[in-house]
Amino acid sequence: MWLIFALLISLAFSQEVLKLGAAVSFTGKYAKEGELLRRGYELWKETVNRRGGIKIGDKRYKVEIIYYDDQSDPKTTAKLVEKLITQDGVRFILGPYGSAQVFAAAGIVEKHKALMVQGGGASSKIYKQGYKYIFGVFNTAPDYGKNLIDLAVSLKPKPKTVAIIYEKDIFSEDAARGALERAKEKGLKVVLFESYPKGAQDLSSLMIKIRAKNPDIVIGAGHFRDSVLVVKQLKQFKINPKFVGLTVGPPVPAFVKALGKDAEYIFGPVQWSKAFNYKDPLFGDTKGYVEAYRKKYGEDPEYHSAGGTAAALALQIALERAGTLDVEKVRKELLKMKVETFYGVIGFDETGKIVTKPMAVVQIQNGRPVTVYPFKEAEPVYPKPPWE
Amino acid sequence: MGILPQLILESLLLGTFYAFMSLGFSLMWGVLNIINLAYGTYIILGAYTAYTLYTGLGVDPLLSIPFSFLLGLSFGVLLQRVLIDRVMRLEPFMVLILTFGLDVFLSNLLNLIFRADIRSIDVPYAERSFVIGPVIVTEVKVLVFFLSLLLTGAVYVLLQKTWTGRSIRAVALDREGAQIVGISPGKVFAVTSGLGTGIAFSSGNLYGVLQGFTPFDGGMLTVKAFLVSIVGGLGRVESALAGGLFLGFLEVFTAFYLGEGWKFFASLLVMFLFLLIRPRGLLGGKYYGEV
Numbered sequence: 001m002w003l004i005f006a007l008l009i010s011l012a013f014s015q016e017v018l019k020l021g022a023a024v025s026f027t028g029k030y031a032k033e034g035e036l037l038r039r040g041y042e043l044w045k046e047t048v049n050r051r052g053g054i055k056i057g058d059k060r061y062k063v064e065i066i067y068y069d070d071q072s073d074p075k076t077t078a079k080l081v082e083k084l085i086t087q088d089g090v091r092f093i094l095g096p097y098g099s100a101q102v103f104a105a106a107g108i109v110e111k112h113k114a115l116m117v118q119g120g121g122a123s124s125k126i127y128k129q130g131y132k133y134i135f136g137v138f139n140t141a142p143d144y145g146k147n148l149i150d151l152a153v154s155l156k157p158k159p160k161t162v163a164i165i166y167e168k169d170i171f172s173e174d175a176a177r178g179a180l181e182r183a184k185e186k187g188l189k190v191v192l193f194e195s196y197p198k199g200a201q202d203l204s205s206l207m208i209k210i211r212a213k214n215p216d217i218v219i220g221a222g223h224f225r226d227s228v229l230v231v232k233q234l235k236q237f238k239i240n241p242k243f244v245g246l247t248v249g250p251p252v253p254a255f256v257k258a259l260g261k262d263a264e265y266i267f268g269p270v271q272w273s274k275a276f277n278y279k280d281p282l283f284g285d286t287k288g289y290v291e292a293y294r295k296k297y298g299e300d301p302e303y304h305s306a307g308g309t310a311a312a313l314a315l316q317i318a319l320e321r322a323g324t325l326d327v328e329k330v331r332k333e334l335l336k337m338k339v340e341t342f343y344g345v346i347g348f349d350e351t352g353k354i355v356t357k358p359m360a361v362v363q364i365q366n367g368r369p370v371t372v373y374p375f376k377e378a379e380p381v382y383p384k385p386p387w388e
Numbered sequence: 389m390g391i392l393p394q395l396i397l398e399s400l401l402l403g404t405f406y407a408f409m410s411l412g413f414s415l416m417w418g419v420l421n422i423i424n425l426a427y428g429t430y431i432i433l434g435a436y437t438a439y440t441l442y443t444g445l446g447v448d449p450l451l452s453i454p455f456s457f458l459l460g461l462s463f464g465v466l467l468q469r470v471l472i473d474r475v476m477r478l479e480p481f482m483v484l485i486l487t488f489g490l491d492v493f494l495s496n497l498l499n500l501i502f503r504a505d506i507r508s509i510d511v512p513y514a515e516r517s518f519v520i521g522p523v524i525v526t527e528v529k530v531l532v533f534f535l536s537l538l539l540t541g542a543v544y545v546l547l548q549k550t551w552t553g554r555s556i557r558a559v560a561l562d563r564e565g566a567q568i569v570g571i572s573p574g575k576v577f578a579v580t581s582g583l584g585t586g587i588a589f590s591s592g593n594l595y596g597v598l599q600g601f602t603p604f605d606g607g608m609l610t611v612k613a614f615l616v617s618i619v620g621g622l623g624r625v626e627s628a629l630a631g632g633l634f635l636g637f638l639e640v641f642t643a644f645y646l647g648e649g650w651k652f653f654a655s656l657l658v659m660f661l662f663l664l665i666r667p668r669g670l671l672g673g674k675y676y677g678e679v
Contacts, residue, residue: 205643
């Protein structure tokens with residue numbers, strides 16, 4: 001009864017409709033991530049509309065999102081975003097999933113001076129083009145390495161030496177350099193900083209080197225398969241650092257599945273975790289968001305969905321503060337923004353990259369990734385016990 | 389001292405595997421006088437055979453070596469009879485094109501069946517190792533080392549002591565002469581091709597245990613086999629051993645002192661140098677038959 005009443009009221013106020021658009025992967029290799037991202041957008045949309053829509057100036061707008069399937073192909077993303085802007089008349093774009101897709105969309109959005117807020121791409125390349133109309137809520141690659149070091153130096157007894165190995169590709173190298181930079185800042189001794197070629201399947205030479213240096217920390221930056229390989233070979237060569245951090249892998253269930261008991265106590269960064277504890281203007285706090293998500297989808301949210309919701313939320317706040325649908329003014333509000341949300345504090349630098357939010361670090365404990373930093377679901381286990 | 393014993397051990401273990409892996413390539417080159425560009429993909433085919441047997445039926449990849457060998461043998465004989473024989477007598481260039489096409493076909497076929505994901509054969513003993521003084525020894529590598537040595541030895545005995553081996557060497561040395569004494573080159577070609585392909589397939593089992601693989605890793609392995617044959621020379625089983633060990637040492641030491649990224653570059657550079665300075669290789673006789 002109350003619901004219907006509320007609905008009637010909201011309908012009465014929401015004459016106007018604000019159309020947003022998103023090209024998201026429903027098919028192809030990112031179909032799963034695309035669906036999670038869409039869920040994030042949808043949860044935001046429903047919550048906002050239930051509250052009577054977005055208040056811009058003295059009008060209330062009901063939100064509608066036009067979705068297209070980019071089939072996980074960046075070229076298609078670009079075409080669809082162009083279609084959204086030129087044919088559907090959308091000025092505000094919610095981002096696609098995947099760094100390549102975001103990158104492709106960004107060029108189009110910039111060309112048409114529309115505005116995109118995205119929670120689907122973490123490559124720092126997106127922010128190095130001098131684009132003015134692209135904002136992103138994902139931490140970029142260097143933060144993946146930095147946060148691992150931040151956590152490591154906060155532990156007792158404090159580690160002194162670190163070895164960093166990385167796959168020779170842009171993302172992994174960025175992440176490794178982030179770790180290197182932070183390690184030097186924190187006074188750690190970097191005993192090894194070395195790359196291996198893409199697709200390498202035997203890291204024996206690197207392992208011999210690491211074994212000879214016997215570092216307290218080992219950081220591995222690479223893709224999922226590399227992470228599994230690094231763990232296997234560390235064990236094979238009986239290398240027992242106190243801290244093993246891998247930029248990609250640990251948060252994904254497949255990591256534990258691939259490594260079993262050997263995955264225990266390994267650290268890995270994540271964009272967001274439900275263990276975060278922040279206040280939020282729309283959902284109350286992080287817990288409120290998690291509950292709303294669980295109620296709608298029957299499972300806990302993870303960072304793909306949270307990134308989507310956060311991107312949309314940032315856009316909403318900027319629209320409300322600007323009080324107009326003028327792209328330039330909304331953009332200025334995004335640049336000025338520093339607001340606490342369920343996702344963390346959202347604020348951007350002049351390139352549109354988020355700079356105010358930490359990443360979380362998880363550790364595998366009893367076959368499950370638990371958040372240990374900066375919010376604690378559990379105490380981090382350190383130093384890591386030797387391999388069995 | 390310090391790290392040196394470790395590096396030497398790694399080089400020896402890896403080099404012996406390379407020697408066995410390249411033996412089939414060198415044999416086909418020496419006897420049939422063809423360069424088989426699909427050779428690396430034969431190895432990968434072997435690795436996928438072992439993978440399928442292991443994940444499907446739980447057969448240990450080291451125990452399924454005979455099966456891989458027989459599969460490779462039949463595949464090689466069939467291929468020789470149906471395809472290669474037809475173009476071998478024409479320009480040598482034709483064989484290159486044929487085997488190149490075969491390589492593309494086979495790797496894409498594997499990609500269709502198994503997808504491009506990296507596969508690995510995760511045997512339970514894969515991560516075991518033991519320490520002797522300053523040196524750490526991984527058990528799998530030692531197993532692969534002994535098997536490679538054993539199988540290389542077997543090929544040596546086959547070529548030296550059996551009638552089949554002698555006729556292979558005879559054909560390699562002098563096709564017409566062999567015909568005069570009643571050896572049919574056609575049969576010898578089929579047997580050699582089968583033997584070579586069988587070696588490739590069975591080394592695939594070992595390769596799959598050592599590291600992960602994808603359908604498109606064949607090209608790189610062909611280059612390695614090529615390099616072993618160039619450096620060692622095409623002469624004998626011993627030359628493959630010399631070439632394999634050389635590559636093993638080169639890869640391990642370059643990777644350690646210059647970095648993983650330099651490994652492949654250094655190998656290719658050395659290959660060019662050999663072709664320039666000593667094209668017959670370290671122990672280069674002419675063909676398998678030459679004494």
